[in-house]
Amino acid sequence: MARSAGTRATRAHSVAADLRERILSGSLLPGAPLREVEIESHYGVSRHTVRSALAELVSERLAAARPYSGVSVVALDIDAVVALQDLRSALESEAVRLLRLRHGSRWPGRVLGPVSSALDELVDACRLPDDWVAVERAHSAVHRAIVDAADSTRISEAYRSLDGELQVFLLHLRPRLDAEVLAADHHDYVDELRTVGPAAVREHLDRSTALMTAALSPPGAGDRRSG
Known part of the structure; x- marks a missing residue:
């Protein structure tokens, strides 16, 4: 039985x-x-x-x-997008706050290493943007690596529970994203996290929220950076 x-x-x-x-x-x-x-x-x-x-x-x-x-x-609506982004922002901002509390703006190699590896994988995926599933997964991996760098099991577990929703979110944004710009944007984002801190998380996610709400409420093209 x-x-x-x-x-x-x-x-x-x-x-x-x-x-x-x-x-x-x-x-x-x-x-x-x-x-x-x-x-x-x-x-x-x-x-x-x-x-x-x-x-x-x-x-x-x-x-x-x-x-x-x-x-x-699932079909994302504007309320669902805002709720998802608010939760992502809360978790990722707290992870960055902890990282800056421990390391300031000079994150050691053991912290930056996994994030840099995830960024490299995103760059590789974005060179073949026709495989959008690979781009989605690589994008999610960058954000997970940032959160995991804070070494908080609870925050990482909570963030991982959003992984599927995040990939659906990026799937909705596909027509509005330039893969090459997406990869470059995330390199800049990691630099901003170290120098600016949690405020950079909100700014980064606000851009993708604006793109998504524009996609759900056309017309309006918006910026082509995000995520």
Whole structure:
């Protein structure tokens, strides 16, 4: 019995992983319905497994469940964008505050090393902007590396819980972003974190919030830096 439950859980994770990939790549569009019958047929799994997989996506805020309407791919609105950015700002600003409290503006190599490596990976990903999933992941990795540098398990855990939402956020911004500018902007951002501190976090995220709200309320092109 336990083995059967474990098998169902493994299959549910597998289905959720594939659906997650399709959401983050944009092949499942915002607001698209995630119908249990279709998923059950497509993956050849039980209805219970489908529901477990969808619950996993809902918990990550990659899907939304509404009474009498079923589950659908999350569609960001302006309120959701502002709430996400406010939470990102609070967590990332606190991480930067701790880093500056310990190291001032001269962050040691052991702190900057992982951040620099993540920046290099973002630069590499942005050289092939057609692979936008790789750009999304590299972008998320830069921000995670900054937060992780503060060496606070609780802050890092909280920030990681936003990872899927952050990648969806960047997916929405894709038409308004220049990959080369995105990479250069994040090099500047890390420099500003050391010299300016937490205020640089708010300024950086405010730019991407402005881009996103413009995207959700056209017209308005806005700046082409962000994230």
